[in-house]
Amino acid sequence: TYLNEKSLQMPAKCENLQDDVESLSNKIDGFSEDDYLQIITNIQSCPWKRQAEEHEKFRAQLASCCDAVENFIVSKNNTPVGTNLSYEVESRKKIHIGESIFNMFPVSQPFMDYPYNQCAVVGNGGILNKSLCGAEIDKSDFVFRCNLPPTTGNISKDVGSKTNLVTVNPSIISIKYANLKDKKAVFLKDIAAYGDAFLLLPAFSFRANTGASFKVYYTVKKSKARQKVVFFHPKYLRQLALFWRTKGVAAFRLSSGLMITSVAVELCENVKLYGFWPFSKTVEDTPVSHHYYDNQLPKQGFHEMPKEYNQILQLHVKGILKLQFSKCEIA
Numbered sequence: 487t488y489l490n491e492k493s494l495q496m497p498a499k500c501e502n503l504q505d506d507v508e509s510l511s512n513k514i515d516g517f518s519e520d521d522y523l524q525i526i527t528n529i530q531s532c533p534w535k536r537q538a539e540e541h542e543k544f545r546a547q548l549a550s551c552c553d554a555v556e557n558f559i560v561s562k563n564n565t566p567v568g569t570n571l572s573y574e575v576e577s578r579k580k581i582h583i584g585e586s587i588f589n590m591f592p593v594s595q596p597f598m599d600y601p602y603n604q605c606a607v608v609g610n611g612g613i614l615n616k617s618l619c620g621a622e623i624d625k626s627d628f629v630f631r632c633n634l635p636p637t638t639g640n641i642s643k644d645v646g647s648k649t650n651l652v653t654v655n656p657s658i659i660s661i662k663y664a665n666l667k668d669k670k671a672v673f674l675k676d677i678a679a680y681g682d683a684f685l686l687l688p689a690f691s692f693r694a695n696t697g698a699s700f701k702v703y704y705t706v707k708k709s710k711a712r713q714k715v716v717f718f719h720p721k722y723l724r725q726l727a728l729f730w731r732t733k734g735v736a737a738f739r740l741s742s743g744l745m746i747t748s749v750a751v752e753l754c755e756n757v758k759l760y761g762f763w764p765f766s767k768t769v770e771d772t773p774v775s776h777h778y779y780d781n782q783l784p785k786q787g788f789h790e791m792p793k794e795y796n797q798i799l800q801l802h803v804k805g806i807l808k809l810q811f812s813k814c815e816i817a
């Protein structure tokens with residue numbers, strides 16, 4: 487019935503979007519890509535308006551559970567020397583924060599210009615190919631990216647080149663950079679593209695992450711590279727996972743995309759998401775690769791992508807953040 491109503495541009499259709507998105511998340515027969523694409527078609531045909539009150543309300547919820555402003559990154563302030571820090575996922579395991587680890591931490595939260603006005607969270611979806619969103623992304627005050635994606639060469643006109651913070655999944659260090667043994671120079675050359683950005687690692691999520699994360703820290707430090715290595719606070723991530731669990735996202739672990747989106751909603755007045763597209767095709771039915779740089783499929787069962795995406799769609803229809811679904815308008 488939506489398809490018939492679409493041409494009429496009925497305002498009621500736009501008013502019901504919130505209910506429509508929520509009802510998709512409650513569907514018992516699971517996730518259907520076509521249901522999502524139809525709702526997204528409707529969402530795109532309705533005007534988007536920032537709702538400052540909704541944003542404040544949601545930000546207050548996040549601040550009371552998680553408080554990214556103080557707790558998102560491990561700092562000397564929030565983690566005194568001598569702390570026995572519990573891991574995020576293997577929470578019965580602890581790491582003792584002695585002087586040498588403590589000295590890797592920044593004194594306090596390093597986000598000097600908080601709150602930021604306009605932030606871009608750039609996901610890695612193939613939907614960014616030929617999007618021409620690069621210029622718009624680069625105009626943002628703060629640009630978040632995930633897992634060391636390429637930003638140089640021809641792709642920069644689609645994904646931009648500005649980066650203020652980029653997450654690093656420890657598995658990329660072992661797989662792509664051979665644990666920084668043989669491929670240290672390649673790594674240093676690749677991260678040079680991010681200027682003086684923060685490299686953010688989940689050093690204290692799994693015990694197996696710690697060594698690789700510290701290795702990144704020392705590699706960057708010894709080479710006097712401009713990037714600054716920081717670590718996700720495991721307690722922040724645990725509380726964030728509990729928060730999203732109350733909304734129905736019960737994955738083994740949140741994706742870095744949702745972690746960073748949650749941080750951005752707390753740190754920024756305006757948040758725009760690019761390259762978030764967990765579907766195999768566009769609304770016009772053309773195939774989309776999983777990433778803009780390869781077509782590797784996600785690990786099954788690790789994240790709960792449909793549930794996560796549903797929450798992000800809800801934030802979009804509530805006017806808390808804006809998802810860019812299609813090509814960017816060139817001014």
Ligand SMILES: *[C@@H]1O[C@H](CO)[C@@H](O)[C@H](O)[C@H]1NC(C)=O
Nearest residue numbers: 567568569570571580582583
């Ligand atoms: C951390 O653990 C060590 C060894 O189990 C213990 O001696 C120390 O008191 C603990 N520190 C704190 C702050 O609980």
Ligand SMILES: *[C@@H]1O[C@H](CO)[C@@H](O)[C@H](O)[C@H]1NC(C)=O
Nearest residue numbers: 636637638639640641642643
């Ligand atoms: C960029 O695009 C041009 C023309 O489309 C092509 O000749 C060139 O090889 C590309 N460069 C890179 C780095 O992919």
Ligand SMILES: *[C@@H]1O[C@H](CO)[C@@H](O)[C@H](O)[C@H]1NC(C)=O
Nearest residue numbers: 612615773774775778779780
């Ligand atoms: C996006 O670009 C990558 C790398 O050139 C390519 O492998 C992929 O197929 C492209 N995807 C789309 C949807 O054009």
